[in-house]
Amino acid sequence: MGLAVNPHLLEDLTRHRQVLLVSGTNGKTTTAAMLRQAWGPDVAGNHTGANMPQGHVAALVESESPRVVLEVDEAYLGEAVARTSPRGIVLLNLSRDQLDRAAEVRLLAERWRHDLAGRRGVTANANDPLVVFAAETSFDVQWVQVPTPWTKDAFACAHCTRPLHFVDDGDWWCECGFRRPQHCRARIDDDGMWVGDELVDLSLRLPGQMNRSNALMALCALQGVGVEAHEGARRLEELTSVEGRYRVYDWRGRRIRLVLAKNPAGFGEALRSVSHEESVWISINARLADGRDPSWLYDIDVTSLSGRSVMCSGDRCLDLATRLTYAGVGADVVEDPSHLSHGEGDVCVVANYTAFREWRHRLETS
Numbered sequence: 001m002g003l004a005v006n007p008h009l010l011e012d013l014t015r016h017r018q019v020l021l022v023s024g025t026n027g028k029t030t031t032a033a034m035l036r037q038a039w040g041p042d043v044a045g046n047h048t049g050a051n052m053p054q055g056h057v058a059a060l061v062e063s064e065s066p067r068v069v070l071e072v073d074e075a076y077l078g079e080a081v082a083r084t085s086p087r088g089i090v091l092l093n094l095s096r097d098q099l100d101r102a103a104e105v106r107l108l109a110e111r112w113r114h115d116l117a118g119r120r121g122v123t124a125n126a127n128d129p130l131v132v133f134a135a136e137t138s139f140d141v142q143w144v145q146v147p148t149p150w151t152k153d154a155f156a157c158a159h160c161t162r163p164l165h166f167v168d169d170g171d172w173w174c175e176c177g178f179r180r181p182q183h184c185r186a187r188i189d190d191d192g193m194w195v196g197d198e199l200v201d202l203s204l205r206l207p208g209q210m211n212r213s214n215a216l217m218a219l220c221a222l223q224g225v226g227v228e229a230h231e232g233a234r235r236l237e238e239l240t241s242v243e244g245r246y247r248v249y250d251w252r253g254r255r256i257r258l259v260l261a262k263n264p265a266g267f268g269e270a271l272r273s274v275s276h277e278e279s280v281w282i283s284i285n286a287r288l289a290d291g292r293d294p295s296w297l298y299d300i301d302v303t304s305l306s307g308r309s310v311m312c313s314g315d316r317c318l319d320l321a322t323r324l325t326y327a328g329v330g331a332d333v334v335e336d337p338s339h340l341s342h343g344e345g346d347v348c349v350v351a352n353y354t355a356f357r358e359w360r361h362r363l364e365t366s
């Protein structure tokens with residue numbers, strides 16, 4: 001509404017404020033929360049995840065803090081960059097997501113490349129070829145090498161379409177000369193997390209390799225607004241949950257870990273985090289916010305579930321069970337988990353967007 005009355009509202013609301021933007025297919029909400037936490041104490045932002053221009057306006061009206069972190073939907077990055085004059089732009093990754101309504105990921109990379117041309121303050125994932133293609137037109141990019149297991153959307157070179165070559169440590173190149181940037185500002189390797197020559201000691205309480213990657217991207221970007229890496233790391237250690245994500249619940253006698261995953265790359269990461277002691281429950285909906293087309297279930301790498309049995313729930317539990325059965329994974333369909341009785345053993349619940357909200361409500365209220 002506000003934008004219809006005043007199309008320059010975003011410019012007006014961000015004038016004289018320091019703005020950091022974060023975008024990418026996976027990890028936006030968590031990385032934005034990390035940026036706020038480590039930049040804190042008083043940082044404005046769209047912490048509910050409303051990441052399109054209306055959500056940005058709402059967040060900026062709500063707080064007058066001179067420091068702002070905005071999570072930005074991939075399709076709106078160009079607009080956000082043009083209107084908020086950001087001090088920093090964090091580019092995490094690009095992969096397929098919501099096939100029925102999102103632009104093909106290659107086209108998104110083209111748009112970012114155009115919208116970011118000549119910009120400063122970009123911090124970008126050097127291990128994701130599509131992100132590198134998108135960011136290489138910017139000035140003085142801070143490249144960060146972070147583990148990026150999903151590269152299936154970048155198998156062809158964005159410049160010449162020849163196949164890219166990947167090696168285990170995350171390096172990649174093409175015969176045409178397009179390759180991983182050689183001079184990186186920060187990296188994660190076997191020794192730990194590096195920013196420049198400094199080994200950053202970080203005991204993150206959020207689980208998973210992806211969150212360590214998100215943390216390093218955040219710490220690197222915050223240097224641009226004067227936060228030293230070790231100082232930011234101390235503050236990040238206080239973060240235990242982001243909008244109910246990564247929370248652990250006691251429910252009917254069981255310890256339940258609830259994980260949000262919305263697309264093949266995110267699911268792969270979630271399934272890798274499951275321990276052998278945990279049962280796996282997966283819940284899939286295909287409503288408007290999830291994307292109506294659940295065919296992406298076939299892109300998930302489920303090999304880590306081989307020989308196990310998964311409890312399937314959600315509106316599309318039968319699609320999920322069929323997909324798992326084809327992969328040789330056992331599937332038990334439970335149409336309404338509310339009726340589950342007390343049980344034993346730890347559980348990891350992986351759910352997509354609206355299914356995650358239902359699980360969160362269930363775990364908090366019953």
Ligand SMILES: [Zn+2]
Pocket residue numbers: 157158159160161162174175176177178
């Ligand atoms: Zn090439």
